[in-house]
Amino acid sequence: MREDAVLEAQNLVKTYGKGDSLFTALGGIDLTIRQGEKVAIIGKSGSGKSTLMHLLALLDKPTSGAVFVEGQDAAKLKNGQLGHLRGQKFGFVFQQFFLNGHASVLENVILPLKIAGVGRAERKRRALEALKQVELDDKAKNKAKDLSGGQKQRVVIARAIVGNPSVIFADEPTGNLDTATGQRIEDLLFSLNANQGITLIVVTHDADLAARCDRQIHIQDGRIVDHPEPPAATREPKAPEPAPDQPDAPQPPRRPTPRPRRKVHL
Amino acid sequence: MKLFDLLATASSNMFRSKLRTLLTITAIFIGAFTLTITTGLGLGVSQYLDRQVDAFGAKDLDKIREIDGIKSVAAYHNASIDYVVASDPDKKYQASVTPFLTGSNFSLDAGRYPDNDSKDLELMLPSTYLELLGLGSAESAVGKTVKFGVTNGLGKRTEVEGKISGILGASLVAGTSISPNDALMTRLRAVQAVGQPPVAGEVVQAATARFDAADTEKLKKIKEDLKKLQYEGMTVEDQIGSFKAVINGMIAVLNGFALIALLAAGFGIINTLLMSIQERTKEIGLMKAMGMSPKRIFLLFSMEAVMLGFWGSLLGSLAAIGVGTVVNKLVIESFLKDLVGLQLLTFSPVSVASVILLVMAISFLAGTMPAIRAARKNPIDSLRYE
Ligand SMILES: Nc1ncnc2c1ncn2[C@@H]1O[C@H](COP(=O)(O)OP(=O)(O)OP(=O)(O)O)[C@@H](O)[C@H]1O
Numbered sequence: 245m246r247e248d249a250v251l252e253a254q255n256l257v258k259t260y261g262k263g264d265s266l267f268t269a270l271g272g273i274d275l276t277i278r279q280g281e282k283v284a285i286i287g288k289s290g291s292g293k294s295t296l297m298h299l300l301a302l303l304d305k306p307t308s309g310a311v312f313v314e315g316q317d318a319a320k321l322k323n324g325q326l327g328h329l330r331g332q333k334f335g336f337v338f339q340q341f342f343l344n345g346h347a348s349v350l351e352n353v354i355l356p357l358k359i360a361g362v363g364r365a366e367r368k369r370r371a372l373e374a375l376k377q378v379e380l381d382d383k384a385k386n387k388a389k390d391l392s393g394g395q396k397q398r399v400v401i402a403r404a405i406v407g408n409p410s411v412i413f414a415d416e417p418t419g420n421l422d423t424a425t426g427q428r429i430e431d432l433l434f435s436l437n438a439n440q441g442i443t444l445i446v447v448t449h450d451a452d453l454a455a456r457c458d459r460q461i462h463i464q465d466g467r468i469v470d471h472p473e474p475p476a477a478t479r480e481p482k483a484p485e486p487a488p489d490q491p492d493a494p495q496p497p498r499r500p501t502p503r504p505r506r507k508v509h510l
Numbered sequence: 511m512k513l514f515d516l517l518a519t520a521s522s523n524m525f526r527s528k529l530r531t532l533l534t535i536t537a538i539f540i541g542a543f544t545l546t547i548t549t550g551l552g553l554g555v556s557q558y559l560d561r562q563v564d565a566f567g568a569k570d571l572d573k574i575r576e577i578d579g580i581k582s583v584a585a586y587h588n589a590s591i592d593y594v595v596a597s598d599p600d601k602k603y604q605a606s607v608t609p610f611l612t613g614s615n616f617s618l619d620a621g622r623y624p625d626n627d628s629k630d631l632e633l634m635l636p637s638t639y640l641e642l643l644g645l646g647s648a649e650s651a652v653g654k655t656v657k658f659g660v661t662n663g664l665g666k667r668t669e670v671e672g673k674i675s676g677i678l679g680a681s682l683v684a685g686t687s688i689s690p691n692d693a694l695m696t697r698l699r700a701v702q703a704v705g706q707p708p709v710a711g712e713v714v715q716a717a718t719a720r721f722d723a724a725d726t727e728k729l730k731k732i733k734e735d736l737k738k739l740q741y742e743g744m745t746v747e748d749q750i751g752s753f754k755a756v757i758n759g760m761i762a763v764l765n766g767f768a769l770i771a772l773l774a775a776g777f778g779i780i781n782t783l784l785m786s787i788q789e790r791t792k793e794i795g796l797m798k799a800m801g802m803s804p805k806r807i808f809l810l811f812s813m814e815a816v817m818l819g820f821w822g823s824l825l826g827s828l829a830a831i832g833v834g835t836v837v838n839k840l841v842i843e844s845f846l847k848d849l850v851g852l853q854l855l856t857f858s859p860v861s862v863a864s865v866i867l868l869v870m871a872i873s874f875l876a877g878t879m880p881a882i883r884a885a886r887k888n889p890i891d892s893l894r895y896e
């Protein structure tokens with residue numbers, strides 16, 4: 245195990261269902277993520293990206309294989325300890341906002357600290373600080389449901405960073421935003437990585453976002469592939485590809501025209 | 511999450527769906543209201559009856575404590591009279607007489623008990639006769655005389671005079687019989703016996719046996735011995751006891767209805783919580799993702815259930831106390847006026863607190879199933895939930 249590995253996956257397998265309806269969502273994933281890295285998980289819809297992210301984030305248990313968090317085997321932890329570890333180390337930006345629309349923006353950002361048992365004054369101070377970082381401190385008292393999509397996503401990011409996590413998991417953080425707003429969210433996430441050294445694990449369809457990461461992990465049918473097939477509709481005759489024995493070598497340039505962003509139902 | 515934050519979260523969650531919460535609380539309210547009323551009624555009546563038992567014999571228990579076993583047996587004769595009349599000859603009333611038993615203890619409005627050791631012809635008159643016989647107030651009636659009309663075996667009517675020594679206050683358990691002392695009783699019987707066909711031996715309608723009433727073991731033994739001889743032994747406490755048993759039975763039935771209402775309210779709680787858990791599936795998933803332990807999730811929802819129970823039962827019992835106080839006042843001032851000392855509904859802090867605690871316990875039990883469900887939810891299943 246590498247010294248600075250924050251997350252390590254060993255032969256992760258996740259299957260759903262039983263018997264005839266058995267479906268292998270992940271078929272043996274090995275992966276090491278170092279502290280401070282920016283990692284993009286990319287692949288087609290249904291390829292198992294979210295499933296992998298959930299396993300890495302200890303939100304779900306693998307059918308077989310193991311996840312180590314800073315060298316600690318997650319399978320050896322009890323449910324309560326697992327939650328505690330998640331609350332301490334991880335911040336989440338899910339495919340949906342999961343904001344409580346009727347509560348204030350501040351209340352939404354405070355929630356993780358409340359769960360962690362931080363005192364009243366302290367958690368308010370830290371939540372306001374986090375809101376300042378996403379430039380939403382002036383909206384602290386507004387109801388969350390009254391915000392625009394981009395503002396909501398910034399609240400979600402504030403909520404993810406309020407607990408000083410060492411890793412932020414983001415599942416399609418720009419998936420339901422327009423290009424300009426998406427850009428702003430991307431900048432925000434990368435600045436967190438640059439300024440605070442927070443490890444970023446981003447699941448995305450967005451080639452630009454993936455390209456800005458240190459490393460891209462391509463998932464295809466539940467496995468990591470080194471040479472992803474280009475999307476069928478835009479298959480090109482033959483693109484120059486890196487040597488197979490150099491997985492960390494620079495990737496081929498991204499296609500210049502970004503694909504239309506997926507709309508995710510809220 | 512700290513306990514205080516859990517409480518605050520549970521209570522704010524409770525008011526998220528106001529109408530649903532209100533309806534559930536109303537169901538609990540009805541159950542708690544009924545239960546508070548019925549327990550209040552039970553307590554009121556049984557306290558009253560206990561006071562009557564005290565009035566009957568508590569003072570005498572000390573007097574006869576040193577007596578070992580049955581000390582004496584005295585004949586308990588009865589006599590039937592045609593009428594009773596005081597100074598006003600137009601006011602003649604049918605009445606029954608029951609010998610006064612030394613050792614019984616009634617609440618008197620005026621005067622003293624008739625003296626069984628005295629040669630004077632004395633009697634105790636229930637207060638209901640005062641007005642009927644034109645005797646005026648209880649105080650002024652003491653010392654006056656009344657006459658009993660008695661028919662002998664030859665069909666001839668004679669009047670026997672007796673002096674009022676005391677006025678018996680109104681009560682649920684004291685009867686409406688006039689109680690003469692031994693001397694007057696003997697006299698009445700003597701007058702009545704003239705011309706009656708002779709009977710073999712002496713006819714005794716009842717007998718008084720004196721014994722140590724504090725020694726319940728001995729009392730039980732005496733009753734058993736009496737039973738073997740085919741007699742029934744019954745103390746005043748037994749009599750009041752059987753009366754009390756009937757009342758307690760009725761109150762138990764009423765309490766049963768109240769509990770059924772609470773049971774229904776419990777299902778209301780289950781339903782409310784299941785719905786709110788369904789609505790908050792994503793939120794539960796999020797809280798779990800953020801590190802909230804299953805135990806805390808369980809606590810959060812249990813607390814919500816207990817809070818529903820607390821508010822419903824608090825409001826229900828307060829309303830019951832309010833209504834009960836008004837009803838008490840109305841009833842005691844109208845048709846139960848004569849029953850001095852009766853507090854129809856009695857609410858003790860202990861019984862009200864027990865009702866509230868009981869309802870909270872029922873609510874907690876009702877909440878466990880939904881709360882366990884919420885606690886068991888896999889964060890991912892909750893987050894993927896549409
Ligand atoms: N609880 C489940 N039961 C059965 N199958 C599941 C379950 N969760 C996920 N799957 C399946 O596992 C596969 C991978 O799902 P996953 O959500 O990881 O895809 P994804 O790569 O994130 O796709 P997208 O880009 O559309 O979000 C899908 O085929 C999905 O249908």
Ligand SMILES: [Mg+2]
Nearest residue numbers: 293294339415
């Ligand atoms: Mg996904």
